[in-house]
Amino acid sequence: MADHVHVRLSQGLSVSETGELIEHSRCRCGATWTKVYEADGGEPEHPTWS
Numbered sequence: 001m002a003d004h005v006h007v008r009l010s011q012g013l014s015v016s017e018t019g020e021l022i023e024h025s026r027c028r029c030g031a032t033w034t035k036v037y038e039a040d041g042g043e044p045e046h047p048t049w050s
């Protein structure tokens with residue numbers, strides 16, 4: 001699998017306890033990824049921002 005190029009197949013989305021959007025994906029070879037999107041970066045109201 002020297003030149004294996006991972007193909008990230010979307011496995012769906014979920015939301016963490018802190019409201020972050022988490023994208024799950026995996027390749028046929030068994031590799032998995034989780035990509036976390038910060039809770040809406042464009043959100044103007046962010047009372048807990050520090």
Ligand SMILES: [Zn+2]
Nearest residue numbers: 006007027029
């Ligand atoms: Zn792969």
